[in-house]
């Protein structure tokens with residue numbers, strides 16, 4: 425236990441094996457990604473700006489540099505996942521192989537630093553059956569505590585029945601899916617690219633919030649009622665929209681405007697409070713954190729930093745100084761994460 429009375433567990437932290445960075449570089453060079461969002465985002469991070477260099481260097485490190493950064497910002501444990509878009513721009517065979525290799529690298533680092541690192545399982549949803557097997561390997565053999573999926577997979581969303589084996593495996597193994605941002609899908613990105621809004625500034629949240637909302641309104645959580653999903657950035661705006669979504673969703677069903685929409689067992693906002701946990705990644709902002717805790721409940725909001733994309737002691741202080749009592753602060757930083765990811769509780 426550190427002196428502030430709680431452990432700081434950061435829950436949306438990223439890494440990338442050098443082999444993946446090299447492969448992404450070759451895709452950018454030959455223009456074969458088929459994804460304008462990937463080209464925009466990773467075109468920047470593969471460049472030679474100071475930010476790009478220091479991000480890539482830190483993504484690749486799963487040892488002393490990462491731990492030194494954690495010590496410098498007061499982070500006790502990172503929950504680490506393959507950075508976005510991970511395997512999700514490759515064909516099924518290559519994506520599946522890269523996921524397995526990345527998982528082996530991460531599992532090895534977690535074994536070397538069991539008191540500092542916890543891993544999430546990377547998968548390639550492009551091959552849903554193999555992805556389900558990798559989830560099982562992650563949980564049962566590699567010691568991972570959840571699954572990372574970076575929003576759309578080559579323009580497709582998890583409510584598509586083809587991906588149900590993935591959701592079924594996560595539910596059956598009782599392991600959460602971290603639905604992390606990706607750049608908007610090719611069908612959605614064009615007006616954002618024009619305006620330079622396709623990345624973390626806005627496009628990520630539009631894409632990922634839409635993805636989660638599609639899962640809710642298509643009935644994924646009626647089919648998989650015990651499926652648990654974690655989303656970053658305080659819920660990718662959905663908590664703020666929740667009242668209006670519930671109101672308008674009910675009205676659209678009543679009017680029969682969309683014949684392919686079917687009734688749900690609950691209102692959309694009730695799934696937010698039953699199946700979804702959110703993290704504070706990139707949102708070190710008191711009013712937004714307090715609002716989200718009020719809407720979803722104190723037990724559903726978890727701390728995240730988003731290392732190495734965001735790594736500032738001042739943002740940790742914002743969380744430390746929230747006007748909530750000591751038990752609530754400990755829940756935000758430590759015990760909610762221990763429960764959601766099934767970590768062995770610390771004292």
Ligand code: 1DF
Pocket residue numbers: 438507508509605623624656705706730733
């Ligand atoms: C950025 C932000 C990149 C986040 C990320 O992964 C990421 C960024 C490529 O600022 O470019 O995960 N984020 O979650 O906010």
Ligand code: MN
Pocket residue numbers: 436438604605656705730733
């Ligand atoms: Mn992130």
